[in-house]
Amino acid sequence: MNESSVSRKGQPVLAAIDGGATKTIVRLALPDGTILGEGRGGSANIASDIHLACASVKTGFGHALLSAGLSPDDVSSGAVHIFAGAGMAGAEVGDNARRFTVLFDDFAGLEVRTDAYTSCIGAHNGADGAVVAVGTGSFGYAIRGSDIRRVGGWGFPQSDEGSxxxxxxxxxxxxxxxxxxxxxxxxxxxxxxxxxxxxxxxxxxxxxxxxxxxxxxxxxxxxxxxxxxxxxxxxxxxxxxxxxxxxxxxxxxxxxxxxxxxxxxxxxxxxxxxxxxxxxxDRLVASQGTAVDGAMKLALRAYEKTV
Incomplete structure (x- = not known):
């Protein structure tokens, strides 16, 4: 990051958090889209272990700050205001999203959805669409306006067929x-x-x-x-x-x-x-982005609520 990227006290910085069952990616950017840095952490399923997930996100966030030429002191002092969007495995279970949010009270804003949601909006650049993901696990997810449909992805071995x-x-x-x-x-x-x-x-x-x-x-x-x-x-x-x-x-x-x-x-x-x-x-289309891109859209929503 160059010295002028964060140029004033209270500079808003977006944090895209992709927390999955195997790894966590955190990317920092300015609201205009300028990428500042990226970091990685461990697994982050907030349904199975919310405290491990929190630790993985904080590890990735710390590495991202370092990559961006920033430090935790810049956040705690108010030099930068973090507006985060998080796609987290397990966010749909109970009140996990709320419990996760309160663990990041130093963020100026935080939007939490499932990693399936951020995968879908990332793949379709924020537009309506559907995805089927086949990695360690598997799931189907579709968004049409305010309607959401999910199939599978209920965990292994009871679900995740074909994965x-x-x-x-x-x-x-x-x-x-x-x-x-x-x-x-x-x-x-x-x-x-x-x-x-x-x-x-x-x-x-x-x-x-x-x-x-x-x-x-x-x-x-x-x-x-x-x-x-x-x-x-x-x-x-x-x-x-x-x-x-x-x-x-x-x-x-x-x-x-x-x-x-x-x-x-x-x-x-x-x-x-x-x-x-x-x-x-024959009906498949090319993905336009990743779950990290989808999480960045959530981060931008969190920021836009304040302007």
């Missing part, structure tokens, strides 16, 4: 079934077993207590095997594609949402795309 975590779980199940001789040995089972051994794990006990993120770490093994023509891995990805198709069809089934533009988001989106039918892939 990286689901793919890893299916692969682990297959490997254990092979171990029991309920299924014949396969290329996928041997590759997965070898991968776990090389990474220092016992293949037979690794999955006990494993998190969604840990199961999702197996997805690249499945993808690599499928690309090499391994049939069991290819079948898992085919079934993942079918689950994502169901997400899309359910999300877009109601009249008020069926004509919305649709984006496929997440790290697994390009992997799943070939397994989607034309009825889904």
């Amino acid at each position: 990286g975590a689901w793919i890893g779980l299916e692969a682990a199940r297959h490997m254990l079934n092979v171990q029991d001789q309920r299924l014949p040995e396969s290329g996928l089972s041997s590759q997965l077993r070898n991968y776990l051994i090389v990474t220092g794990h016992d293949p037979l006990t690794w999955s006990i207590g494993a998190t969604a993120t840990q199961f999702a770490s197996l997805a690249p093994v499945v993808v690599g095997a499928a690309r090499a023509g391994e049939p069991t891995a290819a079948d898992i990805l085919k079934r993942a594609g079918e689950d994502v198709e169901k997400l899309v069809n359910t999300l877009m089934s109601q009249d008020e949402f069926c004509r919305l533009p649709l984006c496929l988001l997440g790290g697994l989106a390009p992997i799943i795309m070939p397994f989607l039918p034309g009825s889904v892939s």
Whole structure:
């Protein structure tokens, strides 16, 4: 950041917070869109651990301040006024959004929504639209005016079908079934077993207590095997594609949402795309932005309430 970017006491600075299950991104900008800096923190699901989420956001915010040439003293002294927008995993549960907000009473303004919401408004540049995200987890989300529709995303393993975590779980199940001789040995089972051994794990006990993120770490093994023509891995990805198709069809089934533009988001989106039918892939449009961009729009709303 150059010295003139924050030029007066009480300078408004926008903070976009993207708090997800695996990482947190905080980006600082001026209201005119000038990017000042960015920082990262750890996982931030306010439904499962609001205090860990708060710590992750504050870590990312501290790194973003440093990147921008600012310090926490600039905030506490009033040299800058922070107007934040936060897309947080778990924000839709109970009064989590309110509880999270009160932990940041040094901010001049804070708008909190779910990370699904910020993903959607980021992907469609603030316009009405729908998204299906396929990463560690999966969900569908659509916005039309004041109406919102959500499908899936209720957590792993009870939901998140077709996601990286689901793919890893299916692969682990297959490997254990092979171990029991309920299924014949396969290329996928041997590759997965070898991968776990090389990474220092016992293949037979690794999955006990494993998190969604840990199961999702197996997805690249499945993808690599499928690309090499391994049939069991290819079948898992085919079934993942079918689950994502169901997400899309359910999300877009109601009249008020069926004509919305649709984006496929997440790290697994390009992997799943070939397994989607034309009825889904033909309606997809390119994303215009990220969840961080969506959070920045929330931050701008928080600021505009004061001017």
